[in-house]
Amino acid sequence: MPGQFKLISIFIFGLIIASILWEISLDFVADKPVPDAIFSSSIIDLKEEILIKNKNQKKIVVLGGSNVAFGIDSIKIEKEFGLKAINFGCMAGIGPEILLSKIKQHMTSGDIVFFCWEYGLYRFKRTESNFTYLNLIFGPCGEQRNSFPIFDQIKLSLTYPTSRIRTSVAVAYNPFVSPHIFRCSWDFDEYGNVRSIQEQKVREKELVNSPLSALMTELTITDDVKEILTEFVHSSRNNNIKVLSTWPNTFFNPKYINNKVVEENYITIKNFWQNLDVPMIGMPQDSMLTAEFFHDTYYHLNSKGVETRTKKLIENLKPQMINNSN
Numbered sequence: 001m002p003g004q005f006k007l008i009s010i011f012i013f014g015l016i017i018a019s020i021l022w023e024i025s026l027d028f029v030a031d032k033p034v035p036d037a038i039f040s041s042s043i044i045d046l047k048e049e050i051l052i053k054n055k056n057q058k059k060i061v062v063l064g065g066s067n068v069a070f071g072i073d074s075i076k077i078e079k080e081f082g083l084k085a086i087n088f089g090c091m092a093g094i095g096p097e098i099l100l101s102k103i104k105q106h107m108t109s110g111d112i113v114f115f116c117w118e119y120g121l122y123r124f125k126r127t128e129s130n131f132t133y134l135n136l137i138f139g140p141c142g143e144q145r146n147s148f149p150i151f152d153q154i155k156l157s158l159t160y161p162t163s164r165i166r167t168s169v170a171v172a173y174n175p176f177v178s179p180h181i182f183r184c185s186w187d188f189d190e191y192g193n194v195r196s197i198q199e200q201k202v203r204e205k206e207l208v209n210s211p212l213s214a215l216m217t218e219l220t221i222t223d224d225v226k227e228i229l230t231e232f233v234h235s236s237r238n239n240n241i242k243v244l245s246t247w248p249n250t251f252f253n254p255k256y257i258n259n260k261v262v263e264e265n266y267i268t269i270k271n272f273w274q275n276l277d278v279p280m281i282g283m284p285q286d287s288m289l290t291a292e293f294f295h296d297t298y299y300h301l302n303s304k305g306v307e308t309r310t311k312k313l314i315e316n317l318k319p320q321m322i323n324n325s326n
Contacts, residue, residue: 001210005060011301013096017021017042017200022157024159025165026134026138026157026160026165026276029138029139029164029168029172030138030139031139031170032168032169032171032172033135033139033168033171034135034164034168034171035134035167035169035179035182036131036135036182037135037136037139037140038180038181038182039182039184040090040091040093040094040132040135040136040184041136041139041140041141041155041301042183042184043069043090043091043186044090044094044098044102044140044141044160044250045281046184046188046192047086047087047090047102047162047192048071048102048103048106050086050088050190050191050192051086051088051102052085052102052106054086054268056186057109057114058084058108058110059083059085059086059112060074060077060083060085060086060111060112060113060114061085061086061088061103061107061112061113061114062074062085062087062088062114062116062123063079063087063088063099063100063103063113063114063115063116063117063118063222064089064090064092064115064117064118065090065092065093065094065117065118065121065248065299066089066091066092066296066300067089067092067116067118067248067249067250068087068088068089068090068116068248069087069090069091069192069193069194069293070087070194070300070301070306071089071248071285071299071300071301071305071306071309072087072116072151072193072194072306072309072310072313073087073114073193073306073310074087074191074193075191076307076314077188077240077314077317078191078309078315079104080314081317081321083112083321086191086192087192087193088103089192090269091132091289092120092121092134093130094133094136094219095128095133096117096121096124096133096225096228096229097126097144097228098133098136098137098141098143099222100228100232101144104235106162106233106238107236107239108241109239109240109241110242112241112242112243113236113241113242113243113244114245114246114273114281115242115243115245115246115249115278116247116248117245118299119212119214119215119219119248119250119265119269120212120213120246121323122219122221122222122229122268122269123180123214123219123220123221123225124222124224124225125154125222126148126149126156126224127155127156127159127261128150131164134156134159134160135164137156138156138160141176142194151193173241185263199295199302200291200292200293200294200302201295201296202291202295202296204290204291207253207291207294207298208253208254208255210298211253211256212253215256215261215262215265216256216261216262217260217261218261218264218265218269219264219268219269221268221269221272226272230276233276233278233302243278243313244278244281244317244320245273245278245280245283245286246282246316247269247280247284247286247287248281248287248299249287249288249289249301249305249309250299251288251289251290251291251294251299252286252288252289253296253298254289256288268285281313281316281317282312282316284314286312286316286317287309287312287313289305289308292304292305293305293308293309
């Protein structure tokens with residue numbers, strides 16, 4: 001028995017030491033982001049700067065991942081409605097909580113937040129293991145992780161791979177390469193729209209063979225998403241900020257036609273926003289386009305696609321904007 005007790009004590013002591021060393025390692029690399037985090041945070045920073053410049057203007061902020069960045073021309077929205085329009089499309093892998101925390105502090109009474117959420121974002125969990133998200137919350141967006149429930153923080157700490165710590169150190173102390181070279185090089189205009197992508201690269205066959213798994217499998221909106229969006233909507237409403245939602249632009253895949261799972265997923269999403277008393281603008285098919293309008297993935301439109309998608313979105317928005325002005 002004394003021998004067993006000694007082994008157990010050694011094991012517990014070792015576990016405590018290992019946990020302390022791991023936390024020290026995570027703290028050490030918090031300001032030494034890996035290339036992926038540098039890329040993602042540079043997009044967020046640029047979009048946030050645009051918001052800060054326009055904080056005191058009445059505005060509409062179109063919010064989502066890269067389907068917004070590569071799919072909507074906010075200049076055309078501004079010209080149509082006479083309201084400053086900002087494209088706050090980043091990357092879906094960033095997750096909703098980081099994006100909402102960034103825009104919340106820069107919205108004022110009379111503003112409009114327009115969700116154009118990728119289908120996969122409804123499945124988001126705070127303890128996600130996708131690297132884009134992990135690299136941000138253990139790097140430039142570490143303050144977000146500190147606000148999570150303690151068990152989520154512990155689980156995330158155990159999820160973060162040691163290889164990322166090695167990469168952080170290697171990038172930070174490489175005397176031949178500046179971390180700034182990993183910043184996003186997409187050409188954004190002063191409204192947050194991507195202007196560097198023009199042509200079609202992806203083939204129709206590629207798009208047909210890669211339907212969205214987030215649409216093709218049964219959707220259950222996670223408790224984390226419900227909590228995050230419910231809190232945001234209620235907070236916005238209390239501050240006289242209107243919230244709208246719509247469907248993300250994506251490829252019109254024939255595999256979605258007469259698909260019961262896909263149709264039920266549409267209903268799930270629509271009911272979610274209706275329960276929050278948030279108007280859902282348009283129909284899912286309004287934002288689906290054929291292959292000729294895409295650049296390189298099922299979410300990224302080329303210039304012709306952006307023009308077509310934005311025109312349809314404006315038509316769908318008109319009734320709501322007329323009501324908003326009355």
